[in-house]
Amino acid sequence: MSARMSAPRARRIVAAGVIAAVLTAGSVGVAAATPLDGPDTGVGALADEGGAGGGDAPAPAAEDGSGEDVPAEDGSGEDGSAEDGSGEDGSAEDGSGGDGSAEDGSGGDGSAEDGTDEDGSDEEPPADVVVVAPTVADATVQAIAGETTAIDLDAYVTAGSGEIVGIDLEEWPGDRANADYDWDTHVLTVSPWEGGTFTAQFVAVGRTAGASGADERSSTGTLTIVVPEPVDPVVSWAQTPAASTTSTSARFTVNVDPGEFTLGYVVDLPPGAQSASPVEVQGNTFEVTGLAVGRHTVGVSVQRGAGTSWLEYTWEVVGSAPVLAADAIPAATIRAGISRGASGESVAIIQRVVGTPADGRFGAATRAAVVAFQRAHGLVADGIVGPLTWAAIVSVANGGTGIAPVTATSIPAAQIARGISRGASGPSVAIVQRIVGADADGRFGPRTQAAVRAWQKAHGLVADGIVGRLTWAAIVAR
Structure with missing residues (x-):
């Protein structure tokens, strides 16, 4: 017989021992049946919602899908197949098979669509990602x-x-x-x-x-x-003072081959010293002022990278200026101190000795020359010409060294009794600094304290860094 039915109904028609062909949606035709383990007579029965087949066919299924072995309207069969397309082995319309595989690509062995195995191993690079190493x-x-x-x-x-x-x-x-x-x-x-x-x-x-x-x-x-191996810069003297001069200042210029360089100088390296920190200057010209009468040596280092060149020059300052009396400047003026802003003949006298033009005006250049003179002679470098600086100026002007010998009265006894220690300042500190080898800036700081301790230790004294009676006595008796 022929029948006309909808695709959903055709999908639900399943007879005992028969697999019904599923019609595509909206098609019309007869469901062809293939016998499966049925009797030799072929098709056992076809059932639809409104009728029954041959006499040997099972009773029609109820509308609510109940029946002993006839598939129900909801598609469930005796073997448990469902309308959703699941088969005897449990496969589902969504593509899952009896082994538990799913439409999303998971297999019965637990593999997942994201590429990770059930043991959690990393995914392989996607096929469309090209990896190129740097x-x-x-x-x-x-x-x-x-x-x-x-x-x-x-x-x-x-x-x-x-x-x-x-x-x-x-x-x-x-x-x-x-x-x-x-x-x-x-x-x-x-x-x-x-x-x-x-x-x-x-x-x-x-x-x-x-x-x-x-x-x-x-x-x-x-x-x-x-x-490349370091190359020492090529240097030579371009300007030096005369080998013998009355000037207490000296100007130097160094020729240096093209290229960046660093220039520094040291004047009168202390006896026995192997080296000293050079004074660095900008450019290739520098001036030394406040020189005492006597022989002087300047050493110059020119450095470029790891290459270094040296220059040295020796000259002598002889009887400078006319003989200068200690009272050439009134004692009251000296006690008050001569400093920047002063003018007159007293300033001109000082200028001739410290090496600046004797114009009688105590300006910035004269102050700088006085400071340099004070440093060169172990005085407090304050730029003021007081009793100690004036005594050094008189000494230098008359051919002396400008450095007065240290005696027991060089520092007041009361000051020694109190002890000179860290935090002190003034001429007494400068005297101590000259003896112990510290920078004579007149300020008793940590470096002066360390130098005093070293001096005390070297002379068998208690190294407390304080200049008291015993330390002062050792200084005077040295």
Whole structure:
């Protein structure tokens, strides 16, 4: 017989031992049946909502789907198949099979659509994500001995498919290169003090978005750092004072070959000293003032990178100025102190000795010359000509050293009785500083205290850093 029915009804028609062909939505036709383990006579029965087949067919299914072995309207069958397309083995219309596989791609073995196995292993990179590791280039750079050179390793790295997340320095340039590396900025700095060739090896690390997240490492790059041997600057004297002069000041100029340099000088290195901190100057010209009568030596160092050149010059200051009497300037004026802003013949006398033009006006240049004179003669460098500075000026003007010998009365007895210690200041401190080898600035600070302690220890005294009766007696008797 033929029948006309909707696709949903056709999907629900299942007879015992028969699998009904499912019609596509909206089609019309006869459901072809294939016998399955049925009797030799073929089709056993066809059932629909309104009738029954042959006599041997089972009773019609109830509208509510109840029936002993006839499929119900809701599609459930004797074997448990459902309208949603599940079959005998439990497969569902959504594509799940009897082994538990689902339409979302999960299999019976527990695998998931996101690619992770049931053991939690990482997913493989998606097929459409191309992963390319970064590349590095070998490079050679030049550095200068004695100077710091910064090298940005990013300049030698080319990103692959992902961003650069790091550059690992796998081999350092060596201790002689005095190297340091900033892992965040990827900048390698070297500060070599000698010539040579140094190498560093580095690897770039990248990560590609959407890939597995594993590091993508480049091959190893080699950075070669070439440091030429230091070359000493070429120097010579351009200007010096006469070998014998009456001037208590001296001007020097040094010729230096082209290039940046640092110039410093030392005047009259203390006897027995191997070195002293040089006075650094801007440019190549400097002036020394407040020189005492006698022989003087200036040493000049010119440094460029790790290269250094030296110059030395010796000259003599002879009987300067006319003989100067101690009363050439009134004692009352000296006690009051002559300082910036003063004028007159007293200022001109001072200027002739300290080495500035004798114009009789105590201005900035004269004060600077007085300060330099005071420092050179172990006095408090305050720029004021008082009794001690005036005594030194008179001594120098008459061919002396300008440094008065230390006697028991050089410092008042009452001051010695109280003890001179840290925090004190003035001429008495300057006298102590000259003896113990500290900078005679007239201020008893931590350096003077350390020098006093060292002097006390060297002379078998209690090293308390205080100049009292015993320490002062040892100073006078030295």
